Amino acid sequence: MTFYDKARKTNGKIFAVAPMIDWTDTHCRVFHRQLTRRALLYTEMIVADAVIHGDRGRLLGYEPVEHPLALQLGGSDPSKLAEAVKIAADYGYDEINLNVGCPSDRVQSGTFGACLMRTPETVERAVAAMKAVSAVPVTVKCRIGVDDQDPQAVLPDFLARMAAAGADAIWVHARKAWLQGLSPKENRDVPPLDYELVHRLKRENPDLFLGINGGIQTIEAALAHLQVMDGVMLGRAAYNNATLLNEVDAAIYGEEERRPDWQAVCDAMMEHAARHIASGGRLIHVTRHMVGLFQGFAGARRYRQILSAEAARPGAGPEVIAAAFAAVDTQAGPKRAVG
CATH class of the missing domain: 3.20.20.70 (Aldolase class I)
Structure with missing residues (x-):
């Protein structure tokens, strides 16, 4: 079915x-x-x-x-x-x-x-x-x-x-x-x-x-x-x-509402990026899609800066993703003004 x-x-x-x-x-x-x-x-x-x-x-x-x-x-x-x-x-x-x-x-x-x-x-x-x-x-x-x-x-x-x-x-x-x-x-x-x-x-x-x-x-x-x-x-x-x-x-699907596990998201994307880099790719191929995350969170501007600038540098690795996530106050959640 x-x-x-x-x-x-x-x-x-x-x-x-x-x-x-x-x-x-x-x-x-x-x-x-x-x-x-x-x-x-x-x-x-x-x-x-x-x-x-x-x-x-x-x-x-x-x-x-x-x-x-x-x-x-x-x-x-x-x-x-x-x-x-x-x-x-x-x-x-x-x-x-x-x-x-x-x-x-x-x-x-x-x-x-x-x-x-x-x-x-x-x-x-x-x-x-x-x-x-x-x-x-x-x-x-x-x-x-x-x-x-x-x-x-x-x-x-x-x-x-x-x-x-x-x-x-x-x-x-x-x-x-x-x-x-x-x-x-x-x-x-x-x-x-x-x-x-x-x-x-x-x-x-x-x-x-x-x-x-x-x-x-x-x-x-x-x-x-x-x-x-x-x-x-x-x-x-x-x-x-x-x-x-x-x-x-x-x-949409009626599942139990849960607080997002941002660390799990970060870890998964770091693992995915590591595999992509090991196969000959670049970190920016992965992180360019992640810039839109965390709109409205404190630290979102810094998050975007790290992903946009640091991930494009030659030899950039998955640790850039960890640094970007660390810049965001995920505990407070989104605020009204975009950070």
Whole structure:
């Protein structure tokens, strides 16, 4: 039984950290997993051609602690996507997700990402092909439309097609993507959010798992969306203020609320960093994802300074992480003003 099946059976909800290119690599995910045991984590988008022809161990490898973990694929050719799914099966991901939401020029030039909202029949064929060879859930992450499309007409049709193709879940970023005239960064903020449209479509499709993404900044806001939606996904809010992930297991999944064990987080990340350095990596590859921790704590500014400056020095080791954590007053907890 997949976690989507379990969620349906128990009327449970799913909290996810969004896939983010150049951000949600294995080091980021190992860090996030120290803060929440239950959140669904996603890889960066990996192009199907790269999976087929590239260094599979480097592209698809991850730490066992990262589960539950979804692989996000990019592509538009059903046969190539199916081949990538078959290759990924050996790596034991918990979900395969198809990117139909990224608006970058690089993605558009490959005829995948958000531009596929214009050709939903292509996405329908791709999802069906992926489902045919996958033993784990196949899901889609999309926008509500692109450019001059009318989301009121486009999104209901798109969701119906995904359901017909067998998609186990659809995660909807509740904004249009403007493929011409806005940068990827602007596409995360400028197009207005339309939560009500996504909420309405969930009410109209009670048997279809629908998650919502876009502009959600707090656990309180996530809980409000979960009054309607099956799942909620945070991206940059979770990355830039990782401390909020400590609230997920209790607030979303109903687990007993516990005081964070910051020493355990520190120790785990030091161990992970040591392994990465021993394999030829640099400390900064790990610590760059940790800077957003401790917003609002006394000593947070010094924590950020240590991770940003000291971890970048040649030969820097895991002891830099210990020094950064030692600068923070974790006993007092967060205060109102960011430190």
